[in-house]
Amino acid sequence: MTSARVAAIPGDGIGTEVMDSAKAVLARLLPLTGDNIAWTDLDWSCERYLTEGALMPDDGLGLLREHDAVLLGAVGWPGVPDHVSLWGLLIPIRRMFQQYVNLRPVRVMEGVPSPLRPDLAEGVDLLIVRENSEGEYSEIGGRFGAGTPVESAFQQSVFTRTGVERIARFAAERAERRRGRIVAATKSNGIIHTMPFWDEVVAETTAHYSVETTFEHIDALAAKLVLHPARYDVVLGSNLFGDILSDLAAGVCGSIGIAPSANVDPTGTYPSMFEPVHGSAPDIAGRGIANPVGMLWSTVMMLEHLGAARAAGLLMEAIAETLRDPATRTADIGGTADTAAVTDAVISHVTRSAA
């Protein structure tokens, strides 16, 4: 990359605080590596919804489409129902831009205390590959019969062969470049019709690669990810299972404040979107204490995606250095530093190592 167009959507709550951090770091890093980002700053948020009646303008997706990537803080704020904010921004971007892969790397980072015993936390390095376009998050369903004795709510899961095959292929390609093992989350022992189909298609698809694929029931897998997280390499999950496992795995590594994610359209037809795994954290928003690492690590993933390999490498190393120093850790990982102090530390590490 020498130059890229990136749409920045800070969103709500700590989304704006961690976005400021990422932009401050990139403003110092990119000139050092000869890269450039032309930013489009978008105030799409719950606040916009309350004043203008929509989280984004009618032609919002068309505007995003003109960019090479989207960097997102978080959306959602008390006072605006989550189904309104999420279906008004986040989910349409993932869907319309066919970002069918949600990539969520999880590593125990030196200096970040895991709640697990040190021998269990040692060497945790897994990649969650989450299906990001269908499954349990389908648009089919609704609430019916309000105020009647038969009031009810329905949600129809949708698993298509095309959808399962393409995510299984992606997981297998990644696993081949890692340690060659996929564990797919399932629930085929329940009475869920979709899961035996998921298992069959994942097994058939990944059989064409040099990988070993096994299936674990989601309930047991949740326990094993806590008891033996270092045994896992690629964890493949449907939309809902992958969502839950990614917060679980982030917790195992110390905090959801450090967990990154990328919503990728592997065909490159549409812009991909990079965002931390966490949300807007209303309980700590506005205090300047949010951990920016999840956002900065997501920025690393964006730089890699855009082909800025040197900048990505320098930033990842600076994040690791910052976490190693107890003085530059935020409260969620046992420190006392604020967002600004962590940002400054990352900037000073990148500028020193690029020199």
Ligand code: NAD
């Ligand atoms: P959350 O991730 O916002 O917060 C969960 C807990 O983790 C809170 O105690 C919070 O303080 C803490 N936390 C999260 N990020 C942190 C950080 N960077 N540093 C320190 N602590 C951090 O999840 P929630 O409370 O379930 O959701 C709050 C809102 O965010 C909701 O409206 C939800 O829909 C939305 N949300 C949005 C996204 C997204 O935009 N991708 C993701 C998750 C949740």
Ligand code: IPM
């Ligand atoms: C995430 C979030 C979203 C999801 C919500 C906010 C819709 O939890 O990105 O992990 O479930 O995908």
Ligand code: MN
């Ligand atoms: Mn989630």
